Amino acid sequence: xxxxxxxxxxxxxxxxxxxxxxxxxPLLIDGKHCYVSGHGPYLPDGTNITGKVGVDLHAExxxxxxxxxxxxxxxTLREGLGSLNKVKKVIKTLGMVNAVPxxxxxxxxxxxxxxxxxKVWGHDKGIGVRSAVGMGSLPxxxxxxxxxxxxxx
Amino acid sequence: xxxxxxxxxxxxxxxxxxxxxxxxxPLLIDGKHCYVSGHGPYLPDGTNITGKVGVDLHAExxxxxxxxxxxxxxxTLREGLGSLNKVKKVIKTLGMVNAVPxxxxxxxxxxxxxxxxxKVWGHDKGIGVRSAVGMGSLPxxxxxxxxxxxxxx
Amino acid sequence: xxxxxxxxxxxxxxxxxxxxxxxxxPLLIDGKHCYVSGHGPYLPDGTNITGKVGVDLHAExxxxxxxxxxxxxxxTLREGLGSLNKVKKVIKTLGMVNAVPxxxxxxxxxxxxxxxxxKVWGHDKGIGVRSAVGMGSLPxxxxxxxxxxxxxx
Numbered sequence: 440x441x442x443x444x445x446x447x448x449x450x451x452x453x454x455x456x457x458x459x460x461x462x463x464x465p466l467l468i469d470g471k472h473c474y475v476s477g478h479g480p481y482l483p484d485g486t487n488i489t490g491k492v493g494v495d496l497h498a499e500x501x502x503x504x505x506x507x508x509x510x511x512x513x514x515t516l517r518e519g520l521g522s523l524n525k526v527k528k529v530i531k532t533l534g535m536v537n538a539v540p541x542x543x544x545x546x547x548x549x550x551x552x553x554x555x556x557x558k559v560w561g562h563d564k565g566i567g568v569r570s571a572v573g574m575g576s577l578p579x580x581x582x583x584x585x586x587x588x589x590x591x592x
Numbered sequence: 593x594x595x596x597x598x599x600x601x602x603x604x605x606x607x608x609x610x611x612x613x614x615x616x617x618p619l620l621i622d623g624k625h626c627y628v629s630g631h632g633p634y635l636p637d638g639t640n641i642t643g644k645v646g647v648d649l650h651a652e653x654x655x656x657x658x659x660x661x662x663x664x665x666x667x668t669l670r671e672g673l674g675s676l677n678k679v680k681k682v683i684k685t686l687g688m689v690n691a692v693p694x695x696x697x698x699x700x701x702x703x704x705x706x707x708x709x710x711k712v713w714g715h716d717k718g719i720g721v722r723s724a725v726g727m728g729s730l731p732x733x734x735x736x737x738x739x740x741x742x743x744x745x
Numbered sequence: 746x747x748x749x750x751x752x753x754x755x756x757x758x759x760x761x762x763x764x765x766x767x768x769x770x771p772l773l774i775d776g777k778h779c780y781v782s783g784h785g786p787y788l789p790d791g792t793n794i795t796g797k798v799g800v801d802l803h804a805e806x807x808x809x810x811x812x813x814x815x816x817x818x819x820x821t822l823r824e825g826l827g828s829l830n831k832v833k834k835v836i837k838t839l840g841m842v843n844a845v846p847x848x849x850x851x852x853x854x855x856x857x858x859x860x861x862x863x864k865v866w867g868h869d870k871g872i873g874v875r876s877a878v879g880m881g882s883l884p885x886x887x888x889x890x891x892x893x894x895x896x897x898x
Binding site: 460461462463464465466467469474475476477491533535540573574575576577578579580584586 | 683684685689691692693694695696697698699700702703706707710719720721722723724725726727728729743
C-alpha cells in the first residue's frame, strides 16, 4: 500500500493547503529532506480551531485539533510535492499545544497528528522523534501548532 | 547583488556579535548547514530589548525587536563565517515571542526578522519555513528569541 | 579518553531509558545524524522531577533537573546505539523550562544538561548551538524538557 492509498482508506477530507500568513514558505526541500512550517488546525471552510486547551477545549477536542493540523500538513505536502508518495518517512515533529499553565496531557493531544501520520506512512516510517509541549500563546489563538521534518523518497 | 551588498544598501547598523551566556556555541557548521543558536534583540550598547509583548511592547515595537534579533544573527554569521556571502539561503526559522497568554500576532512580529533576511538573501533564498509562536517566558525577559538553520554556499 | 570513559569518571547513575509515552520514537538515526525526542528529568525509580521553575523549584534545583534530563538522554543513546562512543558530537539542543511567566534564568538551568554533555564529549564536540526558553506548560508538569540533535561517528 502506498501512502496515498493508506490515506484514501481513512475516509478523511483534506482542507485546502493553507496560504502563508507571513514571510515564510509552507514547505522547503533541502536535498532528501522536506521541512514543513508550523501549521494550525485549518478547516475546509478556511477557519482554524481556536482556544486554550484545558479551558476552551478538553483533551479529546484538542486531539481532534491536532489531527486537523496533520490533515493541513498533508494538504501542504500534496500541493508542494504532488503526492504523499513522495514522502518516505517522518523524521521529527514539534507539537505545540496552546494550553493553560497547569496542562499536563500534551502527548495525548499531539497523538492526534502522530496517529494520522502512522496510518499514512505505516508504524515504522510514519513515526519519528517528537516533542509535545505547551506554549504560552499561539497565532490567532489556534489550539495546536505543529512543524515537521520529513525524509523524501 | 551579493548578500553583503544587499545588507549595505539597507543602511542598518549591526550590533557586536553577542557573547554566549551559557554552555553553547553561537553557530555551528555541519557540512553545508549552519545552525545558529537562539538570539535575542541585542543592541549596539550591549543591552537587549526586554518586556512582554502585548503589555510592555505593542506589535510595532515587537516587530522592531524581531528585526534587531535578525541583526544580531547577521552579526554572528559575519563573525563566525567572515561574510554574509557565505550563506546561500535560509532553511528554517523558529521565532519565539515572549507574549502574554492571549497574544495573537506572532507572525506579524517575527516578520521583522524574516523581512530583513528576505532583503539580504532575496525573496526566494531569504525565505524558508518558519514557526512563529508564543513562549511562557524568555531569558532575561527578552521580548523575542529566534533560532535559524541556514544553508551555506 | 572515550565518551564512555569520560562518563564513567563522573560517578553518575543513569536512569533506565525512558519508555515512549506517545506515538514517537525515543531516537531516530538519519544518516550521520541522530535525533533524540524531548526527554524529561527521568529518575531511576521511574518518576520525573516535576514543578514550575521559579515557584516549586529554585534555580539550583532546576539546573539539577536539567542534568537529570541529560542523563535520561544518555540512557536513550546507550540503549539505542549500544554505546555513547557512537556519538561524535552535539549539534543542537532545545532546552525547554516549565517556568513561571517572569522567569529569567533559563540558560543557567539548561547548563545542567549542557555541562554534562561537555564533560562526556569534551569542550569542543560536547557543546553545540542551543536555545534555552520558557514553556507555558510541559507534559505531566515535568520541570524541564530537552531535545537534541547529535552527529554520529
